[in-house]
Amino acid sequence: MKKIATFALVSALLASTAHAQEKITLTVAAFPSLDSAIKAIIPAWNKKYPNVTIKLQAQEFADHHNAMTTALATGQGLPDVMAVEIGYVGKFAEGRGLEDLNKAPYNAAQYKKLFTPFTVAQATSSDQRFIAMPTDIGPGTFLYRKDILDKAGVNPATMMKDWDSYIAAGKIIKAKTGAALINTAQGIYGVMSRTNLKPGEGIYFDSKNNLLVGPDNARFLRAFTLSKQVRDAGLDAKIGEWSNEWYDAFKKGTVATQFSGAWLTGALQNWMAPDTKGLWRVQNLPEGGYALWGGTFYAIPSAAKNKAMAWEFIKFMTTDKSSQITAFTDNGAFPALLTAQNDGIFNKGVPFLGEQKARALWRDAARKTQPIDVNKYDSVADQIVNTELTNVLEQGKDIKQALSDARAQILRRAR
Amino acid sequence: MQECVPLPTSPPRRRWSYDRFQQRFAPYIFTSPFFILFLIFGLFPLGFSLFLAFHLWNPLDGLGNWRYVGWENFQLALGAPDQFWVSLKNTVWIGLLSGVPQHLVALPLAFVINQALRRYQGAISTILFLPYITNAVAITIVFGMLYSENLGLLNYALSVVGLGPVRWLAVPDLVPVSVAVVVFWRYVGWNVILYLSGLQAISEDVYEAATVDGASNVQKFFYITLPLLRPMMFYAFTLTIVGNMQLFEEPFIMTGQGGGSGGTALTSAMHIYNVAFRDLDMGYSSAMAWLLFLAIFVLSMINNYLFSRGGGRS
Structure with missing residues (x-):
């Protein structure tokens, strides 16, 4: 009797361990609002992989990337799947801590043609390692208040022909309605620095790591000059982004236009200025410019425990059309997957934009966006150039002097 | 053996x-x-x-x-156009703007509390100490609301008197002042407490003797209080120098990572943090951290020298 009991106990234990081995917990580290998209997709995932539990580690945007940097540095506490935002993907690609998805067993080369082309370049390091799969993109767009433009008698199409007509329209808007053209003159630089790049150029460096910033570079010279024109003409509200003043300006309609990623529409609708529903419209950027404004990727740390399942998860999130559409409807994460962009939802009007068929416009913009070279010193350059631009705008510093000072400072740091 | x-x-x-x-x-x-x-x-x-x-x-x-x-990292930091110099200059400037008034206010205030407001000393000390123990993030958010350009209380107050809105956190020359005000407000109470405890260590007999000799309160302050407070002043000055040279929280939260408009509130500690965690250049960042330590060390030694000179009592 005792023997039988022991046998039963042992076999029960064995069975339970065997059962536990089948069960896998996959750790996914992400940040808002990507975490919300993941939560929305988990039910579908669990249907396909009932034994794989997703453990979501969500932290705030900056905290997440700081934590991932530390984890990669020490090789400790790494998740199985790591979400990486576009501002970090260049830096993370140059490091050595993430799996090269070009290689077996991933062989991701076969999937690259499925995505909006420029995203693949973003996730490729200078030595051609492909370190992350794109999940969402941020097509750059121009948002404007239709009611304010109508009141001023400004035609948005002619306004966006080129930058000079944009500024000329701004003067009319200011005179007739009192509204500012844009939140800050620095926004003009923001768009111009990232549009109409020559092939092989990044924003600050070219593909051979040569620094482009300087008094002889037409793109920077013109971006600085036009920003200064807007400031000198009193057309900007001198409001920084992500400030209470910014949200207030959207609510009260004291600023007529805004350049941003398509995702800003979702933020305006959900929390920034829900009452302005129907008053906004979107347009492409001036001078046939296309730019990207945000985007998210998934990577696998080389020290991850469940790489095989992590890869299945990433494929499920990025190459599965229904996952991509779930994320899009959940929080406006614009699909990087081309087939998802052909979904019927793209031909529907957007209520917040007065039923304008904006998604199709963004889709076409995304397809025309050229790949931009990323460089690991982009963040260094970005900060230095923006500081010099403030010197030009606020203290009247000479533009050429500012650009050559910026160049000297960046060159020292880019080693 | x-x-x-x-x-x-x-x-x-x-x-x-x-x-x-x-x-x-x-x-x-x-x-x-x-x-x-x-x-x-x-x-x-x-x-x-x-x-x-x-x-x-x-x-x-x-x-x-x-x-x-x-x-190489040290050469990089010390080279002419490097941001480290700019950040060091910003740090010293904000440090002076907040540190000097701190002591100019705290010392007389402590004296007055000690002489005239003894009965309420406990309550006053508690109130003065509150900013010091309040979370820096909370303080900075509240001040952010005061400073806000269109919605802030400060500009509302100015508009009542008919003065135009001031862009407290946007004009490059003003940003360090706005930050220094917060730092001043936060640490002035701490210095008052330090000086109060110093004052209480001075024997009443000395003051009584002075009163008998017909000394006025002002004379007592300059001829008794100040000389006998030297050790405490040395201690308080040193803490201010060390603290202000490592200033991080207040400017970081008020002006963001870049140190505000024109980067005028980019302190050395912020720059070191940015280089390490935004630019991922740990070597250069560490070199600057050691240079900052050196700067603090030198300033502390100067402070020490100035205090030990002359009186020699500290």
Whole structure:
């Protein structure tokens, strides 16, 4: 009797361990609002992989990337799947801590043609390692208040022909309605620095790591000059982004236009200025410019425990059309997957934009966006150039002097 | 050494005894938590940052993948157009703007409280100490609301008097002042408390003797209080210098990572943080951290020299 009991106990234990081995917990580290998209997709995932539990580690945007940097540095506490935002993907690609998805067993080369082309370049390091799969993109767009433009008698199409007509329209808007053209003159630089790049150029460096910033570079010279024109003409509200003043300006309609990623529409609708529903419209950027404004990727740390399942998860999130559409409807994460962009939802009007068929416009913009070279010193350059631009705008510093000072400072740091 | 006869006084040899073990090692075991934590969180980071200061290391490459570069990081930081100099200049400027008024206000205030408001001293000290123990993030958010350009209380107050809105956190020359006000407000109470405790250590007899001799309050302040407060002033000055040179929270939260418009509130500590965690250049960042330490050390020594000169009582 005792023997039988022991046998039963042992076999029960064995069975339970065997059962536990089948069960896998996959750790996914992400940040808002990507975490919300993941939560929305988990039910579908669990249907396909009932034994794989997703453990979501969500932290705030900056905290997440700081934590991932530390984890990669020490090789400790790494998740199985790591979400990486576009501002970090260049830096993370140059490091050595993430799996090269070009290689077996991933062989991701076969999937690259499925995505909006420029995203693949973003996730490729200078030595051609492909370190992350794109999940969402941020097509750059121009948002404007239709009611304010109508009141001023400004035609948005002619306004966006080129930058000079944009500024000329701004003067009319200011005179007739009192509204500012844009939140800050620095926004003009923001768009111009990232549009109409020559092939092989990044924003600050070219593909051979040569620094482009300087008094002889037409793109920077013109971006600085036009920003200064807007400031000198009193057309900007001198409001920084992500400030209470910014949200207030959207609510009260004291600023007529805004350049941003398509995702800003979702933020305006959900929390920034829900009452302005129907008053906004979107347009492409001036001078046939296309730019990207945000985007998210998934990577696998080389020290991850469940790489095989992590890869299945990433494929499920990025190459599965229904996952991509779930994320899009959940929080406006614009699909990087081309087939998802052909979904019927793209031909529907957007209520917040007065039923304008904006998604199709963004889709076409995304397809025309050229790949931009990323460089690991982009963040260094970005900060230095923006500081010099403030010197030009606020203290009247000479533009050429500012650009050559910026160049000297960046060159020292880019080693 | 061929002693066969055991010493009569020595206890019999035991292999292991709990009492003996406890007597010998208990003190070390009881103090070990501090030393273990100090080793991990104090000594190791110090040594590691000194090591990194001579290397080029992107943390994303993982531990071990660094390259020795000699003094290059230090040369980089000390070279002419580098932002380290700018950040150091910003730090000293904000430090002066907040530090000097702190002591000019705290010292007389402590004197008045000590002389005239003795009865309410407990309550006053508590109120003055509140900013010091309040979370810096909360303080900074509240001040952000005061400073807000279109919605802020300060500009509302100005508009009542008919003055135009001031862009407190947007005009490059104004940003350091706005930050310094917060720092001043936060630490002035702490200095008052320091000076109060210093004042209480001065014997009443001295003041009484002065009163008998017909000294006025102003004379008492300058001829009794100030000289006898020297040691406490030295201590308070040193704390202000060290604290202000490492200023981080207030400007970081008020102006963002870049140090506000034109980067005029970018302090050295912020720059070091940015270079390490935004630009991922740990070597250069560590080198600057050591240079900042050197700067603080030199300033403290100057302070020490100025105080030990003359009176020689401190």
